[in-house]
Amino acid sequence: xxxxxxPCIICLLIVLSSAIITCLIIPRIIDAAHIHQIYDILxxxxxxxxxxxxxxxxxxxxxxxIVSFLLPGLPGEKLNINYLLCGFIIIFALGLIDDLAGxxxxxxxxxxxxxxxxxxxxxxxxISNMYGFLGIYELPYVLxxxxxxxxxxxxxxxxxxxxxxDGLAATTGIFVNGTLGLLFIYxxxxxxxxxxxxxxGALIGFLKFNITPAKIFMGDTGSLLIGLVSIISAxxxxxxxxxxxxxxxxxxxxxxxxxxxxxxxVFDTIRVMVIRITKGISPFTADRNHNHHRMLKIxxxxxxxxxxxxxxxxxxxxxxxxxxxxxxxxxxxxxFLTYLFFNGFLTFTIRFKQRSLTS
Numbered sequence: 001x002x003x004x005x006x007p008c009i010i011c012l013l014i015v016l017s018s019a020i021i022t023c024l025i026i027p028r029i030i031d032a033a034h035i036h037q038i039y040d041i042l043x044x045x046x047x048x049x050x051x052x053x054x055x056x057x058x059x060x061x062x063x064x065x066i067v068s069f070l071l072p073g074l075p076g077e078k079l080n081i082n083y084l085l086c087g088f089i090i091i092f093a094l095g096l097i098d099d100l101a102g103x104x105x106x107x108x109x110x111x112x113x114x115x116x117x118x119x120x121x122x123x124x125x126x127i128s129n130m131y132g133f134l135g136i137y138e139l140p141y142v143l144x145x146x147x148x149x150x151x152x153x154x155x156x157x158x159x160x161x162x163x164x165x166d167g168l169a170a171t172t173g174i175f176v177n178g179t180l181g182l183l184f185i186y187x188x189x190x191x192x193x194x195x196x197x198x199x200x201g202a203l204i205g206f207l208k209f210n211i212t213p214a215k216i217f218m219g220d221t222g223s224l225l226i227g228l229v230s231i232i233s234a235x236x237x238x239x240x241x242x243x244x245x246x247x248x249x250x251x252x253x254x255x256x257x258x259x260x261x262x263x264x265x266v267f268d269t270i271r272v273m274v275i276r277i278t279k280g281i282s283p284f285t286a287d288r289n290h291n292h293h294r295m296l297k298i299x300x301x302x303x304x305x306x307x308x309x310x311x312x313x314x315x316x317x318x319x320x321x322x323x324x325x326x327x328x329x330x331x332x333x334x335x336f337l338t339y340l341f342f343n344g345f346l347t348f349t350i351r352f353k354q355r356s357l358t359s
Contacts, residue, residue, distance in 0.1 A: 007185075007190040008185065008190075010072055010190070010194075011181070011185060011190060011193055011194065011197055014068045014069070014071075014072065014194055014197050014198050014201060015068075015197050015198075015200055015201035015204070016201060017064075017067070017068045017071065017201065018064040018065055018067070018068035018069075018197075018198050018199075018200070018201025018202045018204075018205065019064070019201040019202065019204045019205035020064075020205065021060075021063060021064035021067055021068065021202075021205070022060045022061060022063070022064035022065075022201070022202045022203075022204075022205030022206050023205040023208060025059075025060040025063055025064065026057060026060045026205070026206065026208075026209050026216060029054060029056050029057065029059060029060055029216065030054050030209070030215060030216055033054030033055075033056060033216075034054070037052075038054060038055070038056060038100070039052030039053060039054060039055065053214055053215070053216060053217055054215075054216045054217065055099050055216070055217040055218075055219040056096075056099060056216070056219055056221065057206050057209065057210065057216040057217055057218040057219060057221075057222055058092075058095055058096075058099065058218045058219045058220065058221025058222025058223070058224075058225060059096065059221055060202075060205070060206060061199075061202045061203065061205075061206050061218060061221070061222045061225060061226075062088075062092050062202075062221060062222070062225055064198075064201065064202035064205055065198045065199050065201075065202040065225070065229070066085075066088065066198075068198040068201060068202070069194055069195060069198035072194060078189070078191055078192055078236070078240075079191065079192065079195065079236070080123045080124060080125060083118055083119055083122055083123030083125070084119070084123065084125075084232070086115075086118050086119075086123075087115045087116075087118055087119045087123070087228060087232075088225065088228065090111060090114060090115040090118070091111075091112070091115050091156070091224045091225055091228050092221060092224075092225060094107075094108065094111045094112070094115075094220070094224065095219060095220035095221030095222070095223070095224045095225065096221045098219075098220040098221075099219035099220055099221050105282070105284040109153075112152075112153050112156055112157070112224075113149065113153065115152075115228070116148075116149040116152040116153055116156075117149060119152065119232065120145050120148045120149050120152070121145060125148070125232060125235055125236070126144050126145055126147075126148035126235065127139065127144060127147060127148050127151070127235055127238055127239065127255075128144050128239065129239075130255055131238075131241070131254065131255070132328075133253075133254075133255040133256060133328050134328060134329055134332070148235065151231060151235075152228070152231050152232075154266060154269070155227045155228075155230060155231035155234075155262060155265070155266065156224055156227035156228050156231065157227065157269060158227060158262070158265035158266045158268070158269040159172070159173065159223050159224070159226045159227030159230065159265055160220060160223045160224055160227060161265070161268070161269050161272070161290060162223075162264075162265045162268060162269075162290065162292060163217075163218060163219075163220075163222070163223040164290055164292055164293060165292050165293075165296065165302045165305060165306070166210055166211060166212040166213075166214040166302040166303070166306070167207060167210055167211050167212065167214075167302060167303065167306045168292055168302075168305065168306045168309060169218060169222070169223050169226060170203045170206055170207045170210055170218065170222075170226075171207065171306050171309075171310055172226075172264060172265060172309065172310070172313070173199065173200075173203050173226040173229075173230065174200050174203045174204060174207070175261075175310055175313055175314075176196075176230050176234075176261050176262065176313075177196035177197070177199050177200050177203075177226075177229060177230060177233060178196070178197075178200045179261060179317065180196045180230075180233045180234065180237055180261070181193045181196040181197040181200060181233075183237060184196070184233075184237070184240075187240065187241075189240055192233070192236050192237075192240065195229060195232065195233050195236075196229060196230075196233040199225070199226065199229045199230075203226070206218060206222070211303065212301065212302045212303050227265075230262065231262075234258040234261065234262065237254060237257075237258065238254045238255055238258060241254035253320065253328065253331075256320050256328050256331055256332060256335075257317070257320050257321075259332065259335065260313075260316040260317045260319065260320045260335050261313070261316075261317060263313075263316055263335055263336070263339055264309055264312060264313050264316075264339070267336075267339045267343075268290055268291045268292075271291075271343065272287070272289055272290055275289060291309075291342075291343065291346060292305050292309070294346045294347075294350060295308065295346065297350055297353070298346070298349045298350055298353060312338070312339070312342060315338060316335045316338050316339070319331065319334050319335055319338065320335065
């Protein structure tokens with residue numbers, strides 16, 4: 001296997017090849033979208049653009065990712081590649097159909113559940129133990145499976161929902177998967193590192209065309225894939241931490257690091273859904289109440305907003321890494337309070353701005 005011969009070089013080549021493949025494909029997709037008039041839906045309340053922009057960037061991301069992931073010839077012992085590919089293909093098909101014709105929230109939910117079920121039950125990709133995090137250790141099989149299916153669906157939808165402005169979903173995906181890839185390399189788990197790093201390369205290639213002014217969007221095809229790869233890589237990191245002596249954190253801190261990595265999109269998704277439910281409307285109703293929309297309301301542009309969220313993500317990870325000796329419950333509170341404070345800042349600033357305009 002190539003990956004076992006020159007691991008670090010192959011990992012770098014995985015990122016480069018994925019980025020190059022994606023870069024080469026996207027211009028062809030843009031041309032085809034213009035010819036066939038396949039554009040993002042104008043007037044959608046979640047969208048921040050007033051002109052038609054192709055939305056099939058996720059197709060290029062998927063091709064660049066899957067080719068670079070499979071090319072090194074992974075043995076599949078730690079990743080259950082057959083089931084993994086089934087999950088990827090199902091999510092890819094769901095995203096592509098949604099981008100081309102649209103699907104209902106119910107169809108999305110059922111399809112995501114099927115993909116998650118395949119990965120968790122026959123694929124055995126699940127969180128089996130919390131290793132003392134918050135006092136929780138080994139999980140019963142049924143609880144472990146249900147929790148993992150729920151987390152997969154939550155993170156997949158969280159990345160889907162933050163894909164509302166230029167560069168945000170891609171940058172977040174690079175940050176999350178780049179961190180996990182580096183951690184796997186540090187732990188000597190090069191086979192596992194290939195998964196997030198393949199996506200990192202594809203997202204770097206895509207980002208070239210998605211930074212403001214965006215020439216193409218990733219669509220659900222891309223955002224759903226980012227969420228799925230992110231949560232699978234996160235689960236594998238938690239599960240492998242107990243076996244690796246060179247783990248960068250104590251075992252019980254691994255779940256906390258994953259929470260810190262994914263807190264941004266997950267926190268915003270839960271916040272928005274709770275608000276919708278309290279208002280008596282469907283939690284799946286689209287609106288402009290996400291934090292990235294609120295950032296735009298107070299005067300930030302797309303690039304500035306993306307940078308702010310990247311910094312916020314880095315702060316939450318730094319809290320976990322540099323305060324590792326503190327009780328995990330306190331660390332979790334610190335991470336949560338970081339986002340809660342940020343959310344409060346946005347609320348205060350928006351209300352202040354509205355009062356200034358009306359006075």
